Amino acid sequence: MEDRDKTLTFFESEGGFLGVKLGDNTYDRVRAVRLFPFTDPAKYISIRVGNDMGEELSVIEDLAALSPEQRELVERDLDLNYFLPQIKEIISIKDEYGYAYFHVVTDKGPVRFAINMGGTNVTKLSETRLLITDINENRFEVRDVTKLTKKEQRKLDLFL
Amino acid sequence: MILKIKIPETVREQINEADDDRIYYALPVDINRESMYAENSYLIVTTKRILLFEEGKLVKALPISECGNAKATARVGQGMLTIEQNGTLTLLCRFSHGLIAKYAYIARGINILASGRFEEVESNEYEPSCPICGRAIPGTSKCPHCSGEGGIVKTVRRLARPYHRSLFGIAILMILASVTTLLNPEIQKHLVDKVLLEESPSKSAAFLCLAGMFALSLGIVFVNVAKSFYSTKLGARMSHDLRGELFDKLQATPLSYINDRRPGELLNRVVSDTRVIREFMETVFCNLFTVAFIFVCDIVFMVILNPGLALLTLVPAPFAVAILLAFRKSINRRFHLQWVKNDDQSSNLQDVLSGMRVVKSYGNEKSESEKFLRLSNEYARVQMNNESFWAVFNPIIGTVLGLGLLIVVFFGGKQVLEGEMTAGELLQFMTYTTLLYQYINWMANFPRALMRLKSSVERISDVLSYNVAKKGPGEAIDINGEVVFDHTTFGYKSYKPVLEGIELSVRKGEKIGIVGPSGAGKSTLINLLMGLYEADDGVLLVDGKDIRTLDRKSFHSQLGVVLQETFLFSGTILDNIRFARPEASMTEIIAAAKIANAHDFICKTPGGYDTYVGEKGYSLSGGERQRIAIARAVLADPKLLILDEATASLDTESEYLVQTALSALTKNKTTFAIAHRLSTLKDCDRLIVIDGHRVAECGSHDELIAAKGLYYELLTAQLQMQKA
Numbered sequence: 001m002e003d004r005d006k007t008l009t010f011f012e013s014e015g016g017f018l019g020v021k022l023g024d025n026t027y028d029r030v031r032a033v034r035l036f037p038f039t040d041p042a043k044y045i046s047i048r049v050g051n052d053m054g055e056e057l058s059v060i061e062d063l064a065a066l067s068p069e070q071r072e073l074v075e076r077d078l079d080l081n082y083f084l085p086q087i088k089e090i091i092s093i094k095d096e097y098g099y100a101y102f103h104v105v106t107d108k109g110p111v112r113f114a115i116n117m118g119g120t121n122v123t124k125l126s127e128t129r130l131l132i133t134d135i136n137e138n139r140f141e142v143r144d145v146t147k148l149t150k151k152e153q154r155k156l157d158l159f160l
Numbered sequence: 161m162i163l164k165i166k167i168p169e170t171v172r173e174q175i176n177e178a179d180d181d182r183i184y185y186a187l188p189v190d191i192n193r194e195s196m197y198a199e200n201s202y203l204i205v206t207t208k209r210i211l212l213f214e215e216g217k218l219v220k221a222l223p224i225s226e227c228g229n230a231k232a233t234a235r236v237g238q239g240m241l242t243i244e245q246n247g248t249l250t251l252l253c254r255f256s257h258g259l260i261a262k263y264a265y266i267a268r269g270i271n272i273l274a275s276g277r278f279e280e281v282e283s284n285e286y287e288p289s290c291p292i293c294g295r296a297i298p299g300t301s302k303c304p305h306c307s308g309e310g311g312i313v314k315t316v317r318r319l320a321r322p323y324h325r326s327l328f329g330i331a332i333l334m335i336l337a338s339v340t341t342l343l344n345p346e347i348q349k350h351l352v353d354k355v356l357l358e359e360s361p362s363k364s365a366a367f368l369c370l371a372g373m374f375a376l377s378l379g380i381v382f383v384n385v386a387k388s389f390y391s392t393k394l395g396a397r398m399s400h401d402l403r404g405e406l407f408d409k410l411q412a413t414p415l416s417y418i419n420d421r422r423p424g425e426l427l428n429r430v431v432s433d434t435r436v437i438r439e440f441m442e443t444v445f446c447n448l449f450t451v452a453f454i455f456v457c458d459i460v461f462m463v464i465l466n467p468g469l470a471l472l473t474l475v476p477a478p479f480a481v482a483i484l485l486a487f488r489k490s491i492n493r494r495f496h497l498q499w500v501k502n503d504d505q506s507s508n509l510q511d512v513l514s515g516m517r518v519v520k521s522y523g524n525e526k527s528e529s530e531k532f533l534r535l536s537n538e539y540a541r542v543q544m545n546n547e548s549f550w551a552v553f554n555p556i557i558g559t560v561l562g563l564g565l566l567i568v569v570f571f572g573g574k575q576v577l578e579g580e581m582t583a584g585e586l587l588q589f590m591t592y593t594t595l596l597y598q599y600i601n602w603m604a605n606f607p608r609a610l611m612r613l614k615s616s617v618e619r620i621s622d623v624l625s626y627n628v629a630k631k632g633p634g635e636a637i638d639i640n641g642e643v644v645f646d647h648t649t650f651g652y653k654s655y656k657p658v659l660e661g662i663e664l665s666v667r668k669g670e671k672i673g674i675v676g677p678s679g680a681g682k683s684t685l686i687n688l689l690m691g692l693y694e695a696d697d698g699v700l701l702v703d704g705k706d707i708r709t710l711d712r713k714s715f716h717s718q719l720g721v722v723l724q725e726t727f728l729f730s731g732t733i734l735d736n737i738r739f740a741r742p743e744a745s746m747t748e749i750i751a752a753a754k755i756a757n758a759h760d761f762i763c764k765t766p767g768g769y770d771t772y773v774g775e776k777g778y779s780l781s782g783g784e785r786q787r788i789a790i791a792r793a794v795l796a797d798p799k800l801l802i803l804d805e806a807t808a809s810l811d812t813e814s815e816y817l818v819q820t821a822l823s824a825l826t827k828n829k830t831t832f833a834i835a836h837r838l839s840t841l842k843d844c845d846r847l848i849v850i851d852g853h854r855v856a857e858c859g860s861h862d863e864l865i866a867a868k869g870l871y872y873e874l875l876t877a878q879l880q881m882q883k884a
Contacts, residue, residue: 013249014248015245015248015249015250015251016250016251017249017251029249037236051233051242051249079195080235080240080251080254081235081236082235082236082237082238083191083195083235083236083237083238083254083256084236084237085197085237096295098615099295099296101295101296106197108191108195108196108197109196109197110197111197112294114289114295114296116296134258135258135288135289135296136256136257136258136288137257137258138237138238138256138257138258139236139237139257157493157497158493158496158497159500
């Protein structure tokens with residue numbers, strides 16, 4: 001067992017998905033899964049067989065250890081599996097009858113969304129980091145509340 | 161849900177529709193290939209093609225004939241639509257989480273078209289936000305904003321119809337209240353001008369005026385008390401009636417309707433939304449006509465009395481409304497924040513107190529107390545801020561509202577001094593002004609109260625207007641015990657099938673054991689069999705008849721169910737056993753308890769069969785509860801038995817007792833039993849292994865062991881665990 005080649009070689013499959021070669025085996029479709037999506041998104045990536053997260057082939061401890069081409073392939077699959085826009089700017093928050101309507105600019109572009117006021121839809125990941133879940137279960141992150149302007153922070157105050 | 165949105169003309173022109181190639185589905189694509197939010201991008205499915213538009217341009221066109229196995233899958237924060245084109249898995253497009261359900265329907269639609277059929281998939285699920293105004297919809301089929309005033313007025317009128325007489329009476333009282341309120345200043349004026357300011361004021365005339373004023377005040381009190389009394393009574397009655405209606409309706413709706421909603425949401429409709437209606441009747445409606453009447457009359461009287469002064473008085477009114485609204489918004493924000501901080505503090509406290517053993521065993525007391533102090537400090541800070549804000553601004557608001565009166569006193573006083581107005585008229589005017597500003601606060605609140613009512617009424621009427629599929633009376637059945645799953649497919653969420661194409665046919669009297677990993681769909685299979693949910697696709701036949709066409713009562717009366725966690729109602733053991741057949745005799749009940757191995761332990765309890773089992777039966781042990789449930793099933797004499805992990809939570813001895821009770825119960829009856837411990841299924845005629853949404857293996861114990869498949873693996877794993 002020890003002699004088995006444990007290096008993963010990623011490639012792009014015919015349909016555009018992530019595939020991998022491990023020793024003599026070739027897997028046409030694997031998925032990259034973050035083990036610490038918030039604390040360390042670029043480390044500890046679990047590589048799992050198939051479209052439905054089957055058996056684990058390996059855990060990549062640090063993406064930085066891969067070659068740039070290999071790394072890009074994995075990152076592209078991570079992009080397909082995770083979509084967490086970061087809120088950079090708050091244009092407006094309007095609350096109306098139990099819902100709050102956000103108009104924000106994220107690193108993925110400007111967007112509007114609504115959250116339910118009556119629940120735990122704004123969670124604190126840490127003292128300064130927020131995760132906001134909208135009525136459609138889309139998620140948005142505020143990486144550092146203190147990086148927002150005072151005015152923007154006051155708009156958010158209602159949810160903290 | 162809308163599966164065919166309006167697409168811009170520029171996109172439509174590029175589609176080249178033909179008579180035999182029309183648009184079936186059209187949805188927005190809101191995440192592009194670079195993982196950025198996309199605009200003006202669409203996925204369009206026509207009879208023959210799948211078209212992908214990015215930024216208004218056609219970038220991909222696939223002939224549906226080459227495609228198959230379309231699938232919408234959920235990822236973190238997004239979803240994707242994949243398809244197999246000539247057998248190769250390809251990514252079609254990505255979209256945000258809100259579109260997943262819609263894409264799941266589209267995927268189904270593509271697969272239907274690919275298989276050469278032409279029917280169009282429709283979705284009964286509700287839109288989460290309004291396609292017209294973009295507002296979130298509070299779980300109803302229509303947006304309370306866009307359903308139009310006509311809609312709400314109609315609903316309110318429908319809800320109010322049984323109470324016409326009370327409403328009419330209250331309306332009369334309201335008008336009476338406003339008339340008495342408005343008469344008072346008139347008498348005051350008379351008292352000042354015609355009595356007090358006369359050369360020789362007559363005492364008797366003054367007394368007459370005073371008596372009139374006293375009588376009016378008394379009248380106001382009476383009318384108001386009566387008005388409040390009847391409004392409260394009516395509000396309580398209305399909400400009571402609605403609660404009853406809602407409850408009945410909820411019991412009649414299929415479980416899927418209840419499951420589609422967030423937990424607690426339906427509870428809210430029964431409890432909170434009816435309370436909103438009651439509160440509206442008590443606090444808003446009971447003053448509605450009074451305020452409106454007083455307001456209008458007040459202004460009319462003021463204008464008649466002195467148009468110039470009336471105009472001046474009204475000048476600060478919009479001002480006051482604006483300040484009031486701003487103040488209220490700020491107060492709401494502040495107190496909401498205070499509430500949140502308080503909540504943080506108490507949930508932390510509860511966390512630590514209930515986890516005290518863990519905290520102490522890891523020696524973390526210090527850091528926990530630091531955390532609590534920080535939260536408590538935060539709460540104190542917010543609270544202090546709020547109190548000082550309140551203390552400073554509340555008097556200021558009072559002053560602003562008194563501004564109108566000040567203007568009246570200043571200009572009116574000047575006119576009196578110049579002889580253009582009498583002192584009595586000024587007094588009357590001042591009273592009118594006070595009245596006016598008294599109700600401005602109320603008026604400013606009104607739209608909010610109305611919107612609250614509107615949302616609640618919308619939510620309630622949404623449940624009440626839900627059409628419970630009328631199946632007619634259904635076919636009464638005398639179950640023989642033959643069950644067939646024919647291509648049965650089902651999922652709790654449209655985009656996540658739990659069971660796919662289940663094929664299974666069971667003979668009368670056969671015992672079927674169901675095994676498989678957790679979450680594979682074992683309990684779902686049983687839920688379908690119990691008729692709690694209806695299959696999305698395929699059918700489930702009992703004695704050759706579609707389960708959907710059967711009379712529910714007749715079907716359920718012949719169904720026996722023993723679940724892992726037995727639910728006993730608070731009541732006696734007797735009540736609980738008799739639940740299955742209220743008319744059963746004592747002898748029958750004792751016989752059933754004996755078969756269920758329950759008779760002996762019941763005898764040992766001081767109350768015998770009359771022992772009170774407590775809330776949910778917690779005064780009994782798990783095994784005892786289970787045996788009572790079995791006695792209940794025995795008494796019902798079911799033709800079809802369902803055992804869902806009936807012995808999983810029991811110790812070995814109770815398990816033995818329950819097992820023997822069960823084998824007595826299942827004799828000659830078609831039985832479906834789920835179990836994790838495979839040894840409990842050794843009596844089964846056939847075992848089915850459910851894995852990956854399907855029946856993975858099916859056969860007798862020996863056959864499955866010989867096949868060395870999943871069942872064999874599960875069994876060896878369990879045997880090894882027992883050895884270790």
